Amino acid sequence: MKYSKLMKERVRRTEVLFRELGYELTEGELHEDSYSAGFESDDGFEGGLFIDRESKFLELAFTFAFSAHFTDFIRSRLEDIVHICYEYGSYFNLETGDGEIAFSIFSKIYYAGLNYFSLKETVRDYREAIDTLEELFQIQREFGRGVSHGDA
Structure with a gap:
């Protein structure tokens, strides 16, 4: 599979910056035009995190999964969700199917401005948005490395 110099550099740069910020990266999936x-x-x-060769952005993603029984609960909070995402510079997507609601929150940062400080600020806002949404959804997480938490 041909992997362009541009993609190789984006992946390398992203991995280095995330490690500098203290994050451990899982083994990623490389495709010809994308990396996750x-x-x-x-x-x-x-x-x-997602890198697409055709995009000018590094994209961050986090997913909450709810039973379809929570449809009214989520619907009643949509206005708050929109305000929270706007406040932290994020956007979201809702998908339903197979008796489940998947609520994903995303943040993006331009590669042209990607450096340690810009990524640090973007990740901080992204995490604050997720924390605020967890409060809205009344979700409590236990923290600990290696333990799976509400993130798909």
Whole structure:
């Protein structure tokens, strides 16, 4: 599989910066035009990152999964969700199917401005958005490295 110099550099740069911020990266999946991996902090926070050759952004993602029984619960909080995402510069996606609701929150950062400090600030805002959403959803997580937490 041909992997472009641009993709190799984006992956390398992203991995270095995440390690400098204290995150451990899971083994990523390399495709011809994309890369995805998970990341985890010492306090147990887990998220995902995505790199697409055609995009000018590094994308961060976190997913909450709910039973379909929580449809009204989620629907009643949509306005708050929109405000929280806006406040922290994030956006979200809701998907339903197979008796489940998947609520994903995303954040992006331009590669042109990607450095230690910009990624640190972006990840901080991303995590604060997720923490605020957990409060809204009344979710409590136990932190600890290696333990799976609400993140798909």
